[in-house]
Every structure is written in C-alpha cells, then in structure tokens.
Amino acid sequence: MKAIKKLVSLLLCTAVMICLLPVSAFAEEDDDTVTFDPNTDKVWSEAVYMVNTDTGDVVFKKNENKKMYPASTTKIMTCVVALEHISDWDKKVTIPYDCYNEFYEGDENYSDPSNAAIEPLQSNITYKDCLYALMLPSACEAANILAYNIGGGDMTKFVNMMNEKAAELGCTGTHFSNAHGLHRDDNYTTAEDLYKITKYAYDKFPKFKEITNTYEYKMPANDSNPDGYSIYNTVSLIRPGSIYEYEYAYGTKTGTTDQAGRCLVSAAKDKYNYILVTMGAPYRDKDGEYYDDWYSMVDAINLYNWAFENFEMATIVTKEEQITEVKVEMGESATHVILTPEKEYTALMPKSVSTAGVQKVFKAYDTVQAPVEKGDILGVMDVIFKGETVTTVNLVAANNVSRSDIEYYIEKAKKQMGETWFKAAVAGIVILLICFIVTRTIENSKRRKKASKEKRRFESYAKRR
Numbered sequence: 001m002k003a004i005k006k007l008v009s010l011l012l013c014t015a016v017m018i019c020l021l022p023v024s025a026f027a028e029e030d031d032d033t034v035t036f037d038p039n040t041d042k043v044w045s046e047a048v049y050m051v052n053t054d055t056g057d058v059v060f061k062k063n064e065n066k067k068m069y070p071a072s073t074t075k076i077m078t079c080v081v082a083l084e085h086i087s088d089w090d091k092k093v094t095i096p097y098d099c100y101n102e103f104y105e106g107d108e109n110y111s112d113p114s115n116a117a118i119e120p121l122q123s124n125i126t127y128k129d130c131l132y133a134l135m136l137p138s139a140c141e142a143a144n145i146l147a148y149n150i151g152g153g154d155m156t157k158f159v160n161m162m163n164e165k166a167a168e169l170g171c172t173g174t175h176f177s178n179a180h181g182l183h184r185d186d187n188y189t190t191a192e193d194l195y196k197i198t199k200y201a202y203d204k205f206p207k208f209k210e211i212t213n214t215y216e217y218k219m220p221a222n223d224s225n226p227d228g229y230s231i232y233n234t235v236s237l238i239r240p241g242s243i244y245e246y247e248y249a250y251g252t253k254t255g256t257t258d259q260a261g262r263c264l265v266s267a268a269k270d271k272y273n274y275i276l277v278t279m280g281a282p283y284r285d286k287d288g289e290y291y292d293d294w295y296s297m298v299d300a301i302n303l304y305n306w307a308f309e310n311f312e313m314a315t316i317v318t319k320e321e322q323i324t325e326v327k328v329e330m331g332e333s334a335t336h337v338i339l340t341p342e343k344e345y346t347a348l349m350p351k352s353v354s355t356a357g358v359q360k361v362f363k364a365y366d367t368v369q370a371p372v373e374k375g376d377i378l379g380v381m382d383v384i385f386k387g388e389t390v391t392t393v394n395l396v397a398a399n400n401v402s403r404s405d406i407e408y409y410i411e412k413a414k415k416q417m418g419e420t421w422f423k424a425a426v427a428g429i430v431i432l433l434i435c436f437i438v439t440r441t442i443e444n445s446k447r448r449k450k451a452s453k454e455k456r457r458f459e460s461y462a463k464r465r
C-alpha cells in the first residue's frame with residue numbers, strides 16, 4: 001500500500017512539473033515566444049542574482065544579500081583558490097585517509113557525500129583529475145584532496161585561503177568552513193557574493209570555463225575501476241538529451257543539501273553573456289520526497305529566455321545631440337556656443353522601454369569668455385533611468401569661438417577702471433590737476449596784479465612828462 005501511495009505521489013509530482021515547465025522546454029525551434037516575466041511570474045528559488053557580464057548590468061535580483069547555505073557551489077571558491085596555486089596540472093597529488101575521515105565520523109550532514117570514486121592512497125591522480133572531479137560530479141573527496149595538498153597538509157589553512165580570497169573580492173556576506181560545501185551553520189554566502197566569486201573565476205581563469213563546460217571526463221584506473229571510468233557533470237543544462245538541456249548554457253555548478261535546497265550557478269550566452277545564481281529552490285515535497293533539480297533548472301531556463309528575449313543594447317546618448325547652449329562674452333562671430341556630449345553612451349535596456357523614458361539632467365556654465373575651443377568641458381549631464389543615475393557625461397563645446405580683441409580690451413579697460421589702484425591713480429591725478437590749476441590761478445593772479453601795477457606806474461610817469 002505504501003509503495004502504491006509513493007508511486008501515485010511520484011506521478012502527481014511529475015505531472016505538476018511537466019505542466020509548470022517553461023514554454024521553451026517543449027516549443028518547436030522556430031517558436032521563440034517567451035511570456036515569462038520574473039517581476040510578475042513565479043521564481044522558485046529563494047535568492048537570485050542575474051548579471052549581463054558584457055555590460056555589468058544586473059537584470060534581476062531577489063534576496064541577493066540574504067545569507068544562504070551554498071552547498072556544493074562552495075566548490076567554485078575551492079576551484080578558484082586551487083587554480084591560483086596549481087602550477088603543474090599533471091603533478092600527482094597525495095591522498096591520505098585524512099581526506100576521507102570526516103565523511104565517516106557519524107555526522108549526518110557529512111554522510112554519503114557526492115564523490116568521484118577516488119580511493120585513499122591512490123597514487124595516479126593529478127591536480128587536473130581533482131579539478132574535474134571537483135566540478136563535474138561535485139566530488140567532496142576531491143575538494144579535500146585539493147585542500148590537503150595546496151594547504152601543505154593542513155585543510156584548515158586552505159579554508160582560510162578561501163575566506164581571504166572572498167574578502168579580497170568584496171564578499172561581505174560570506175564565510176567558508178570547509179572546501180566541499182557539506183552543511184555547516186558557519187558555511188554561508190549570498191547570491192551576490194557567489195556571483196562575484198564566479199565572475200572572478202571566469203575572468204581570471206580560462207580553464208575554469210573549460211572545466212565547468214565539460215560534460216564527461218575520463219578518470220584514471222584504480223582498484224575498483226581497473227579500466228578507468230568516466231565522471232559526468234551534474235549541471236543538467238549541458239547534459240546531452242536532458243529535458244533541461246539548454247543550447248546557450250556553458251556550466252557552471254550545482255549544489256544541494258537539505259538546508260540549502262537546490263542551488264545552481266550557471267552561465268549562458270546568446271547575443272550576450274549572463275551569469276545567473278539561484279539559491280534555495282525547493283528540494284523536497286511536503287511528504288519529504290525528493291524533487292530532482294527541476295525547480296532550479298526551470299528558474300534558470302525561464303530567466304535566460306526572458307533576458308535574451310527582452311534586453312538589448314540601446315544608444316542612450318550620442319555625441320551629436322545638442323543638449324544646451326552657453327552665452328559667450330567677447331566672441332568674434334558668435335554670442336553662444338552649443339554643448340554636446342563628450343562621448344556616446346550605450347546601455348542594456350528592456351526592448352519595451354523607449355529611450356525617451358531616460359531622463360537627462362544637465363548643469364552648465366551660464367556664461368563663458370572667448371576664446372572657446374571645440375571640446376572644452378563646459379558642463380555635465382546625468383543620465384537617469386528608473387530614478388537612478390546610470391552614468392554622468394561631460395558636456396563640451398561643439399565648435400570654436402574666437403575672441404574679439406576690441407571687445408576684449410574694452411572689457412579689460414572697464415575692469416581696470418573698477419580696480420582700487422586705478423581709482424587711487426585717478427584720484428591722485430585729479431588732486432594734482434587741482435593743485436596745478438590752483439597754482440596756475442594764483443600765479444596768473446599775481447601776474448595780473450603785477451601787470452596792473454606796472455601799467456598804473458607807467459601811466460603816472462606819462463602824465464608827469
């Protein structure tokens with residue numbers, strides 16, 4: 001009876017999943033209709049952070065700074081630290097029992113870990129094998145083997161290196177307590193921090209993309225597998241023939257525990273590159289039965305289809321735009337100069353949003369003096385979208401305006417006339433002029449008196465004759 005109930009429950013869950021699958025999962029190749037919108041439709045993951053890595057634009061986020069358990073997405077940081085310290089990929093690693101002991105010490109969180117069937121004391125495993133084992137089947141023993149060898153026999157030292165790198169990358173909500181991601185309360189991160197770590201991995205290490213975009217890898221032989229064996233990537237988006245196979249995806253890493261739920265860090269490219277972090281998607285139903293990775297994969301497919309369908313690069317500012325004009329004093333042939341943007345600005349925009357919805361708020365000089373050279377910065381303009389300033393562009397003169405020498409010297413004379421020294425000089429000149437006039441007046445008066453006296457004397461002398 002219990003078996004029948006479980007079978008019915010499984011069938012019902014499968015039916016619900018199929019009904020909720022994104023349209024594109026079953027659509028014909030020529031049907032590119034996408035109706036999903038994460039702003040209005042259901043996103044199953046508890047935390048999400050999605051970025052166009054070509055532009056740096058965040059196109060969708062949800063609880064991006066909430067503390068979450070990363071499960072095996074922890075191994076992205078393990079891989080980063082390993083890649084920074086491995087100089088020889090073909091070097092053999094040491095595999096002591098210390099790398100396995102914690103998985104068999106009775107902690108239910110650490111029991112039955114994902115693995116790549118690497119055996120203790122195996123002597124033919126290289127760093128390269130460990131990296132592929134780490135990132136494809138999410139092998140926990142591979143994480144400890146890397147931590148042990150790179151940490152100089154001290155796995156705690158390696159974990160400290162992980163935390164130092166997280167701090168270096170600006171991850172303010174992250175702390176790692178192990179290299180494999182099996183649950184510990186103090187092993188946590190955020191969707192945004194996990195994006196920063198993944199973006200760094202892609203930017204710094206081309207091998208990271210090569211590893212995480214590999215579906216199958218051949219491992220060396222061991223006692224249990226004398227002919228060697230293959231390991232496979234857990235990311236269903238790149239699994240050939242999977243119902244979740246997504247042609248634009250290229251990795252990256254899954255993670256699952258009871259506490260973390262389903263986590264997926266993935267990357268995809270159609271016209272643009274995106275990195276998507278989803279964390280905390282449902283893992284068990286109300287009866288405790290396990291879901292497969294349906295919810296996290298559906299979130300990823302829906303979000304990628306939505307982003308590819310709805311966003312494109314748009315030219316928001318052109319260098320030819322005439323934004324405003326500034327009055328020019330003493331110009332030879334113009335009284336104003338036109339201001340245009342110093343450079344073009346393009347941005348990722350929703351196709352449904354007209355660029356007319358972008359605000360352009362500028363500040364410029366009221367007046368400038370000639371000469372003005374083409375390209376002189378005479379103002380700035382803020383470009384605002386949805387209430388946020390997305391960029392600031394200098395406003396520059398669109399043409400030259402030469403100076404009128406006549407107006408220049410007239411203006412210069414006017415300014416000098418207002419100077420204190422000029423006023424003092426004029427006052428001094430006026431005083432000297434007054435003194436000169438007074439002196440001349442006195443002298444002339446004396447001369448007139450003298451002449452008058454001489455005239456009277458001459459007239460008196462003439463009468464006596």
